[in-house]
Amino acid sequence: MGWRKPMEQLDEQYLVSEGTSLADVTEIVSKVTEQKAPRLWWILFGISTAVTGILGLTIAYLLWTGIGIWGNNSPVAWAWDITNFVWWIGIGHAGTLISAVLYLFRQYWRTAINRFSEAMTIFAVICALMFPTIHAGRPWFLYFSLPIPNQMNMWPNFKSPLLWDVFAVSTYFTVSLLFWYVGLVPDFATLRDRATNKIRKWAYGFVALGWRGSNRHWSNYERAYLILAALSTPLVLSVHSVVSFDFATSVEPGWHTTIFPPYFVAGAVFSGFAMVMTLLIIARTVYGMHDLIRIRHLELMNKIMLTTGSLVGYAYAMEFFIAWYSGNPYERFVFINRAMGDYWWAYWSMITCNVISPQFFWFKKLRTNIPFMFVISIVINVGMWFERFVIIVTSLHHDYLPSAWGNFSPTVFDVLTYCGSLGLFFTAFLLFLRWFPMIAIAEVKMVMPQADPHLGHHGHDDHDEDEDAMTAEPAMAEE
């Protein structure tokens, strides 16, 4: 494992605190699921389940009455619901990016946060999928969107980007779920082996799929993980590109733009990292994970947010430039209307939160300051919500004919559905924290100094064989 060697030369540190042993890692992560949940967990869980209950009631009322209870109406037929869908699906991007792309690029700091972000991805995609489902008004007809032979001779329209979206998002969900689960298997086995009562033993034993940690198990595991990483990497780019096609393939000024796919992907990674950061800081503080999730992890994440935030800022600027450069009066109007029309406040909130706020991360002092980055991470998520709102509502409300213009204002049910989806997300996430190993135990161990066979073995190539044997012996005796 040559990659570990130059660490000292690079003046870098290991990814866990000094003195943390392999057993400590297992203990820190496993005990969360074994001990009683802290009071704060119960408080948060109570709030989020209550909010999820409100979501259930809202949806029941929605299905009973119809989507007229929302503020959507011609010309703004897509509003908060689609905004929320894109927002959630964007948040769900950090999971695959961290687990697949960073894995393939050998970014070992990902091990401390990948479990988290994958879980977050799953829950975010569930929340995202909810919105188009209920937006369609009659969810029991959702099978219309799948190529199932039926008595109506009805077949999905493969020319429609909305259909591509169905496939893109469901593929993404499936692959993310598999990836998450494969990574969990060795850790479930750890929890099974530590279990003291029968139910835990059975439950974790069942999901651990008979994992014994044999050499063959590990080699299969590593291979499966690599294959899944390779499968999910294109998905990081494809899913949000396809989501952007929902807009970009239409002829709506403000939507019909070639920059949309990369711009959406950058925004998705941006918001995903921000959400991981928010959750990570809470969990790290509540459960005392400081030894495994160090400032360095957080700092690296902030750097990614700085990068993607700047990319998003570039895209905003480029949209304006192209609107002017195209010479298309409708396109020009839409962009001027965004910044100075009825929804100017949404546009400038978006600019402030997404473009300006991450620029603070140029300063090392600020990007290593936990309360500061916590606030910024929330600000970014607010900004990314506004981005989608701006794209959807400001493009629709004033497009071509002034006679067809209109404004949008949300109803109380728009607000309740949105807040409810947050409740659903946090309920799932809190359950995950309670019952699942929230950090990938096995993977963290792989990047610890103890996993390095050459640990404490200074100066390598100039040693002759005798000296090697001499230094190795005492170490073995100690064990």
Place this chain on the structure above:
Amino acid sequence: MQIFPKSLNLLPLVAALGVAVGGGIATFVVVYYFSPRFLYVGYEPEQPVPYSHRLHAGQLGMDCRYCHANVERSFEAMVPPTQTCMGCHAQIRTESARLQPVRDSWTSGEPVEWVRIHNVPDHVFFDHSVHLSAGVGCATCHGRVDRMEVVAQAEPLSMSWCLDCHRDPEPYLRPTSRITDMDWTPEDATEAERTEMVALLDRATPPENCSGCHR
């Protein structure tokens, strides 16, 4: 330390087989038993009056349009009012016990509550007049009503069934003079009728888009 018996190793195989077999059965059940062909074809409710189409349309040879008088002019073929029945039955079989509900309706003014057989969902706009002028005969959709003692649904009236004809109307068209002729088959067509059928097919542009039938 063994938590589960060794036989549990079979679980993935059994689960996969279960999903495959169960999925196959579920698919068959839905495709076959939930289909309009299974659910609706042969629907033969009891009517308030034991009216025989076989007698009236078959043996007596009455034209369908004598009772279903609006069929060429409107969406609905129209169920005849009591007055139409009484047009004959004020003179014929005036004492028949089986016609008692019709006479009651005649005196009270309350219509006879016939049970509707051929029904399409509310969001389907089916227009009889358009189909008749295009050359679709009664028997094409309703079957040999002239041979039915009690009318039963002959065709599934499902969307795919409609589309079969909308996508390829040729085998289902007939000369407009033969619309109500239950016995007619394309082999019976005369030279003049064949010419008319070619013209009808030329004119036929059945919609295949959603709003053709759903509005």
